[in-house]
Amino acid sequence: MSKTRVATTWLDGCSGCHMSFLDIDERIVELASMIELVYSPIVDTKEFPENVDVTLVEGAISSDADIEEIINIRKNTKVLISFGDCAVSANVPAMRNRFERREVIDRAYIENANNNNHAPYQNIPGLMKSARPVHEFVQVDLFLQGCPPPSEAIYGVLSQLLAGEYPDLKGKTRFGA
């Protein structure tokens, strides 16, 4: 039997959900024997591959590059999972949404910088007016809430998917868990 092709990515997130994923401890060895990690910030593949079975998307959609990436991911993924509160509700990244884009950039690159105080103007993706949840852009098949989702919930989802079942998340996680 061919291994299940799994990908993970982070957009506007803090990587905490990925850390929680690693917190499934020794079970990751068993999981690794059943899946092939085809794309992830922690592997070296640069291009998102085709025919991915499951993709975990951490983080909100905040820039032009995020939109491009999520559309490409959706095109090549069978089961797309919003992985953590930022992907599900835009969460903390969305706390900037009440401010103007200019204010946000000035705050980060000028007001809070100790030297070289100027905003970058080339080679970086354009910041969107507001950070938005993933499902506002593409269809999402499963929502894994939590900031971060508890490792038990992450393991639960993946093991149930690998067993060919529809994951039941009731009581396993929640917003802000």
Place this chain on the structure above:
Amino acid sequence: MRPPAFLQSALERDVRPVKVVTFKIDDKDVTAREDETILTVARQNGIFIPTLCHLEGLSERGACRLCLVEIKNVPRLAPACVTLPRQDMEVITTSERVQDYRKKILELILTERNHVCSVCVSNGHCDLQQLTVDLGLTHVHYDYLYPHHTIDATHERFSIDHNRCVLCLRCVRVCDEIEGAHTWDIMSRGILSKVITDLNQPWGTSETCTGCGKCVHVCPTAALTEKGKSVAEMTKRRQFLPYLQMMRKEERQ
């Protein structure tokens, strides 16, 4: 001198006898006094109906609409907290239609303000957050509004964060009905509604606030909190409400 027998029995009867009605909740036969709400009767019979603005010990407001139930042969849904049962009424609390509406209401509440559970002082102790679990709400279909709201931290010990307010008006009711100060009230309409202290002035300058903190502890979310609490540290203590009620009832008798 004892009154004659026929008068005696009449006097022993209540002057305004409370009628008892029998009706059905989810096919279960239940009995209620005619002045008890459907919600009260459901709770007495162990039937779960979600609520947010309701709090035992305060008057009913019917503000949140999460307790909507279906009544057979009535086209519109009814809020269980302010609807009285009638004889032979058939109440349904778990139909797909009811559950769908409740979820939509919860989603609208979440989009209307800025509820960021992960960095909230009430994370893990929040009625709103718990409702998303109880109703199985995994995400919100509507666009978040991300409105601009302020925090008033002028009070010595408490602060109000309008980002987290769900307009349940528990604070308004407890301040008026239990503390008797009526510091809290509400201004504007619809989506612009906002709870205010006195005449919309900073809480710290309120002349009527007694600083009792009842509003803080009945608040279902982290709109009203004690100062000095960090993420997930704000637990609400509501034992005072049934206790005060019991003591006041005893005094009256």
